Amino acid sequence: MSFKGTRWFYEDSPEELSSLDELCEHLHSLLSSSTVVDDDRDPDGPILIEMKHLVERLGSLKIEIYSDEHPPPHFHVITPNSKASFRLDNCELLEGNLPNKYKRKVEYWFYEKNAKKALISFWDKTRPTNCTVGKYAIPD
Structure with a gap:
């Protein structure tokens, strides 16, 4: 599953990250941002909303x-x-x-x-x- 959004840290899919450091940075950015997951807005799947x-x-x-x-x-x-x-x-x-x-x-x-x-x-x-x-x- 890939989350789409408007900020760089959730435009990238975790599968596309090449190192553990990049994955950790990606996860930290997601967890420290003020976002919510909306499952209903996009028919292609969940999206993050600021x-x-x-x-x-x-x-x-x-x-x-x-x-x-x-x-x-x-x-x-x-x-x-x-x-x-x-x-x-x-x-x-x-x-x-x-x-x-x-x-x-x-x-x-x-x-x-x-x-x-x-x-x-x-x-x-x-x-x-x-x-x-x-x-x-x-x-x-």
Whole structure:
């Protein structure tokens, strides 16, 4: 069985590796990554799906979307000293705490740079088949 994916360490099949060192590196990469196996997405067999997807970096801020999430659809902001999550539809703070300067930067990015479209695209393409939330649905 061969796993397919988007990163180098699982594009290679273990059968194609030529040494024990390469096999160990391959296994270490798989075990230390934030991936899940999705058996239902591809008719050719299981695939690995990244759990965390970097959408954008804003200086020291990382904007991420996670694959297997809870409602409502949201994105995560990680700073060197804090974490927070924001609603995908209106950028409302859901959880966590960011210093005001970071929160304002996220809101500027969301509204002024029209980031909602990119966030929805990332959200929709990263949903595993068993995700309880599913693809983004525009609220009524």
